[in-house]
Amino acid sequence: MELYSGYITKLIEELSALPGIGEKSASRLAFHLIHLPKAKVERLANTMIQAKEHVQYCKECYTLTDSEICPVCANEKRDHSTIMVLENIRDLAAYEKIGKYAGVYHVLHGAISPMMGIGPSDIKLKELLKRLQGEVKEVIIATNSSLEGETTAMYISKIIKPMGVKVTRIASGVPVGGDLEYIDEVTLLRALEGRIEL
C-alpha cells in the first residue's frame, strides 16, 4: 500500500533521483518542503527553472554563466595567456575562491576514463586546443590527482607540448597540515620526488 500521499510519494521519488540523496534524505526533504510556506516552495521551484533557462556555457572556457562570456574571460585584467585546465566548475570555484590566480580557466567537464568509456572526445578537449591557436604561453593542468585526472593530464600534455606551449601540472604532495603518518605511500613518494630546495 502507499505509505504517503501520492503527491509526496512522487516528490520523494524525484528527489531520490538527485545525486547524493537517498530515499531517507529524500523523504526528509519532501516533508520539509511540505511544511514550508507556499511562497518559499514556489520560489525554490522558480529558481530551479530560471537557472536552467538562463545559464549557459561560456563560449571561451566552458564554465557556466549567465552571458555569452563568463566574468573571468571577459575581464581584461586577467592574464589570457595562461590557461588553467580543470575537470569541473566546482574545481574552478575552489581556485577562484583563493583569489590568487590571475590567469583564465578551461573546464573539461570530465576526465578521460577508459574504465567508464569516457574518451578524449567526450570532454571539452578540442575546445581547449582551439584556444591554443591564440597567444597562449602556459597551460596549467589542474585535473584531480586521481587515476582519471592523471591520465587526462598526461594525454593533454602529450598533445600540447609539440605545439610549443609550456605545459605544467599543479604539485602533488603532502597537504598542508597533513600528518605524514596518515598519508598514503604514493603521495609520500610524490612529495619526495617533488621536493624543493629551501
Place this chain on the structure above:
Amino acid sequence: MELYSGYITKLIEELSALPGIGEKSASRLAFHLIHLPKAKVERLANTMIQAKEHVQYCKECYTLTDSEICPVCANEKRDHSTIMVLENIRDLAAYEKIGKYAGVYHVLHGAISPMMGIGPSDIKLKELLKRLQGEVKEVIIATNSSLEGETTAMYISKIIKPMGVKVTRIASGVPVGGDLEYIDEVTLLRALEGRIEL
C-alpha cells in the same frame, strides 16, 4: 567576486537552506540540475509545487494525505480502537512498511522538549485527547527512545491513564542483530529490566 552565475549562486543559496544539505552538496545539486534536460527540471519544480498545494493533514490522525481522511483512517478493516502515537510521519511510514500493525495512528508532529521550548500545546496532543472520547481501548506510545520522546511518552501516559484507557509503550532493548559489546549502558539496563520469560 561572484564565483558562478547569479542564477546558480541563488539556486545554491536556496538549496543550502534545506535540511541536511550543506554548501558543497547544494552546489553539486545545482550543477546537476543545470545539466538535466529542461523538462526534468520543470517536472521536479512542478512536483514540489503540486505536493505543497494538494497535501494536507488527515483530519483524524494528522498524517499528510491528499484527501480529508488518510487511507489508513478511512480503512474500515483497521482496528480504530487502537491508536499508535508517533512523533512524525517518517516513523509512521516505518511501522506501516512492516504491514503488521492493524490499528490506526496519531502523529504528534514533534515531541515535548523543554530545552527547545516545545511544550505540550506545540504538538498535536489535544487532538489526540479529543479522539479518546470515541471508543478507544489502547494507546500505544511509539515516540522515539530519546530524552524528548521519553518525556512525551511519560506526559501522555499521565494524562490518558486516568481516562481509563490502556496505555502501552513500545519495548526498548537490544536491537535485533545488535552486538551487546557496542550497545550503550542505558539500553543494556532497559533490556535487562524488560526481560521476558522464555
